[in-house]
Amino acid sequence: NILIVGSINLDTVLSQQQSPGVNGISALYGRCDFANGGKGTNQASAVAKLGGRAALVGCVGDDDAGGSQLEALEALGVDTTFVRRLPGVQTGRAFMMLRPDKTYSSANIVGANGFLVPQYVEAALDARRFDLVIMQLEMPLETVYRTYELARDRGVPVIFDPGPARSIPLERFEGIFILTPNEDETEALTGVRVRNRAGALRASRLLWCETHARYILLKLGARGAYLFDGGRGEFFPAFPIEAVDSTGAGDSFTAELGLRLCLGEDIRAAVRAANAAGAICASRMGGQPAVPTQEEVRAFLER
Numbered sequence: 001n002i003l004i005v006g007s008i009n010l011d012t013v014l015s016q017q018q019s020p021g022v023n024g025i026s027a028l029y030g031r032c033d034f035a036n037g038g039k040g041t042n043q044a045s046a047v048a049k050l051g052g053r054a055a056l057v058g059c060v061g062d063d064d065a066g067g068s069q070l071e072a073l074e075a076l077g078v079d080t081t082f083v084r085r086l087p088g089v090q091t092g093r094a095f096m097m098l099r100p101d102k103t104y105s106s107a108n109i110v111g112a113n114g115f116l117v118p119q120y121v122e123a124a125l126d127a128r129r130f131d132l133v134i135m136q137l138e139m140p141l142e143t144v145y146r147t148y149e150l151a152r153d154r155g156v157p158v159i160f161d162p163g164p165a166r167s168i169p170l171e172r173f174e175g176i177f178i179l180t181p182n183e184d185e186t187e188a189l190t191g192v193r194v195r196n197r198a199g200a201l202r203a204s205r206l207l208w209c210e211t212h213a214r215y216i217l218l219k220l221g222a223r224g225a226y227l228f229d230g231g232r233g234e235f236f237p238a239f240p241i242e243a244v245d246s247t248g249a250g251d252s253f254t255a256e257l258g259l260r261l262c263l264g265e266d267i268r269a270a271v272r273a274a275n276a277a278g279a280i281c282a283s284r285m286g287g288q289p290a291v292p293t294q295e296e297v298r299a300f301l302e303r
């Protein structure tokens with residue numbers, strides 16, 4: 001039973017670029033698609049798809065996008081009891097323009113996500129007993145800090161996925177359960193670009209000294225993951241796959257990690273399974289549709 005606290009966006013994705021828009025000439029794209037996005041939505045739906053019970057705390061507006069996002073979350077199997085529909089506010093949006101080289105530029109509207117206040121998190125934590133909280137950075141920073149404190153005061157462990165990459169003070173996460181930054185987030189938080197084991201250890205030590213987290217767990221893309229427990233570090237190499245699209249890999253990783261830990265598995269087994277979930281996702285096209293099921297993760301690990 002996992003509570004995810006985070007953002008809900010309606011994504012608009014322009015792809016198949018036909019001509020670039022330079023010097024006042026507008027770019028031409030071949031396709032426009034809509035997707036359910038926001039890091040809160042993505043992680044909650046990853047937990048649900050991997051077979052866990054996921055409830056989301058978040059905010060949408062009373063516009064059409066808010067209605068469609070609520071419906072989409074329910075269709076994905078996410079419990080939306082704690083999603084607020086706020087009058088007079090727009091639902092968060094992200095607009096992505098994909099380039100032929102697979103990089104993209106994006107523009108975002110924070111919208112209702114900016115109204116996610118600690119009281120909404122508190123109400124959810126008081127309504128039900130959760131085994132774990134997972135949160136990210138696409139909400140007011142004070143809500144991120146308070147979510148940790150509210151969960152801690154109730155004895156609920158917190159996994160903090162500190163994306164999108166940004167430098168924030170970490171002292172208020174003193175004693176948090178797990179911090180899971182990817183490479184860019186690690187660099188934003190520590191100034192260290194992780195290129196090898198020594199770098200992973202250095203960055204982990206810096207993060208650990210600020211938080212005294214039970215575990216620092218670096219997500220290192222095609223290289224795998226690095227786990228640090230305050231004393232020693234251990235490298236978990238990625239599973240070799242043919243990489244197709246890494247969108248959603250981090251969400252699959254964090255969701256599988258959380259689920260395994262909720263089931264009482266030890267941290268090393270959980271990281272290995274998380275690596276498998278991330279690898280499967282990276283071997284497929286797309287974000288949410290590429291997140292594996294638990295059966296797929298098990299089959300992959302037993303190969």
Ligand code: ADP
Pocket residue numbers: 182183218219220221222223224225238239240241243246247248249250251253274275276277278279280282
């Ligand atoms: P994010 O999506 O947050 O940037 P990463 O790209 O680091 O996260 O990916 C998360 C996890 O997914 C990695 O730690 C790894 O376990 C797995 N993964 C990502 N890319 C690959 C890949 N090319 N091959 C194998 N595993 C991968």
